[in-house]
Amino acid sequence: MTTRTQHTDIQHIDDAECRRFQSSVELVGKRWSSGVLLAIARGAERFSDIVATVPGLSDRLLAQRLRELEASGLLTREVIASTPVQVRYRLTPRGDNLMESMQPLVAWGQRWGTPR
Template identity: 65%
Template sequence: MTDTTRTLTGWETVDDEQCRRATSIVELLGHRWSSGILLAISRGATRFSEIVATVHGLSDRLAAVRLRELEHAGLIDRTVTPTTPVSVRYALSPRGRDLLAALQPLQEYGQRWEPQPGE
């Protein structure tokens, strides 16, 4: 295993396992709507209908698929309350909260370098 050193310019060395892990999470977040769903949940949307309403353009079918993927990846927790009708709520897991904190530098990069609408 190669030692990894973080500098101001980025990762100087990355071994195969580190690359695989980073690629895995980037691919998950790269799925359409995944990031939007995580942000919606972080902003307080806890029910399926709230998430769909918050993430504009997200269909019920894709919301269900993405929520299952994010839950399977350990980024969100799904809590089912056996009421009539059944109540399902979603929340960021500790791993999901940690990921959103790690995405902060990407958001800052986007603010600096991505063109604003109308530019």
């Protein structure tokens, strides 16, 4: 007989907590966002590196996601004055914390998830 795990630490979630949680899930659940974050967490820094790491991601959508993730405080964008100009993306401490929080989900996906 299978026993069901009860999450006694989640006794009551008020409306504000629910909205914050929903907002967080929607941000990382938006198509390509989690792939972009995972690519950067694994060392991709440049636009071309991220595109190469996330199969099926178009340049237009990557640019849009990078702007959204930067606006959310998860990424920083560093412009390096060189010829040609280089742009590097890195996780902020907030982004690092999010990726640490997502590690169990990444592990779950490796074990149980099915590729699209």
